[in-house]
Amino acid sequence: FIILPPDMHFHMIIVAVFWFGFVDSRKIRGISSSYKRFFRERKSFLCIDGSKIIPFEQVNDDYCDCEDGSDEPGTSACPQGRFYCTNLGFRPHYIPSSRVNDGICDCCDASDEYNSHAHCQNACWNLGQRERAYVEGQMRTLDEGLQLKQQLIEEGVLLWREKQAQLRELQQVAEDLQTKLEERRSRKQEADRLKEQTPRPPEAGDGQNSTVTGTFKLLDSNKDGSITVDEVQAKVALVHDEERVLSEDEAVALLGGDHQMDLTTFQHTLWDILTNGGRVKVSALSNTFLFVFLSDLREKLAIDYGPDWEFLFLNSQCYKLKVYEYTYTLCPFNQVTQQSTAGTEVSLGRWGMWEGPPKNQYGRMVYENGEPCWQGGSRSTTVTLTCGTETALRSVKEPSKCQYIMDFQTPVACQPVLKQRGIHSEL
Known part of the structure; x- marks a missing residue:
């Protein structure tokens, strides 16, 4: 030692x-x-x-x-x-x-x-304060967005039930019309068969021509030798809604796309439509309108609007955003377009599918098969849905040629999360 x-x-x-x-x-x-x-x-x-x-x-x-x-x-x-x-x-x-x-x-x-x-x-304390304020703002936005989302869910459920009831009603009307049409066709076939078996008296006049002419005169209110759009609207009604006046477009369609029709044209076009329905105000065109409407309604109801139909309110809506010289329009579940200041409109894709990640399936929309791109292939758009208190198109980018990305904000994109997400425990 x-x-x-x-x-x-x-x-x-x-x-x-x-x-x-x-x-x-x-x-x-x-x-x-x-x-x-x-x-x-x-x-x-x-x-x-x-x-x-x-x-x-x-x-x-x-x-x-x-x-x-x-x-x-x-x-x-x-x-x-x-x-x-x-x-x-x-x-x-x-x-x-x-x-x-x-x-x-x-x-x-x-x-x-x-x-x-x-x-x-x-500078950590100041940065932490700013981040905490931002996170708190995000939480307030989330809370408000979730409240709005619940309202939209309730409205979506009511709208879904209404559309389903409308579909069932229209299907019944269509079935009734189809039954009546088959019965009339059967009676007409039987009448034609009996007519062929019965000799026609020489002195008899042409009853069909007489009926055609009489119907034409009935529609020609001002007796000027032609039927106009106004006269069709005044005298022709749809079988399932006789009280409703035909729109101008519907009347023009009956007139073969023109605004008037003479007797000769009437005999070979509109007369067949009217007689196939049985009487003047029971037209075959009404049946056509009904089946077109039914097809459109079925197609809309076949779309996935979310587990609670919360996205249903977006159908038939369109949202615009101007970015430099272009105006972009997003019509959810329909299409995306781009319009230049010169007025030229280009399709950036039509509704394809939901393509979000497994934890947020309804967080991303894909619109495909837009107009051809000059580099080959077709234009397409991916729409990312983010939580917000209003529904609006927020941004549009083109990261690669003819491939577009959109940020779409809406309350129905809000998802319940833990309040502490994104905030570190050491803050």
Whole structure:
């Protein structure tokens, strides 16, 4: 044993305290709390990848000994090293160890510039306050959006039931009309058969021509020798809605696309339509309108509007956004178009499918088979739905030629989430 003088013993204690304090500070610099167990005070250090054991004093000595860089978390010695910014009050994160002591403050708590000329201030608290305010705003938006979504769900359920009832009613009307039509065709066939078997008296006049002429005169109210749109609207009605006046487009359709019709044309066109229905105000055209409407209604009801029909209200709606010289129009479940200031309209795709991720199936829409692109193929658009308190088209981008991306905001895209999502526990 060597007995040291009292004054030297005191100095040795100070040196030991200083040295152990230095080692302790080195071993925890740039390390997250979850990795502290790898850096407990020991005689040796095992590289985290298990590739090498080194003396513990070589940790954070500014020389890279481990291939994974785990021995130099607080210096820039290792190319693959990572420095952990604690950033108390904000979000912790890693930075490449090459940025340590490079004169630029990368950590908001300035912990990465502990030995450089940079004068960094701790900005974590201010950043944390701003982020907390942003997250709180997002939570308020989410709460309001979810309330609006619930209203839209309730409206969607009522609308769905209404459309289903309308479909059942129209199907019954269509079946009744089809039955009547078959009966009339059968009677007509029987009448034609009897007519062929019965000789026609020579003195008899042409009854059909007489009926055609009489019907024509009945429709020709002003007796000018032609039937007009106004006269058709006044005298012709649909079988399933006799009280409704035909629209101008419907009357023009009856007249073969023209606005008037003479007797000869009437005999070979409109007369057949009217007589196939049985009487003037029971026209075959009404049956055609009905089946077209039924087909359109069935097609709309076949679309997936979400588990609670919350997206049903978007059907038959369109949303516009002007971006520079183009105006983009999104009509959900129908199509996407682009119109230039010159008025030229281009299809960017028609409704295809939902294509969201498994956890949010209804978070993305795909519109396909738009107009051909000059590079080949057809234009297409992907629409991402985001939560918001109003329904609007927010942005349009074209990341690659003829491939478009849209951000569409709507309350029905809001999803219940944990209040703490996106907020780190250290805030």
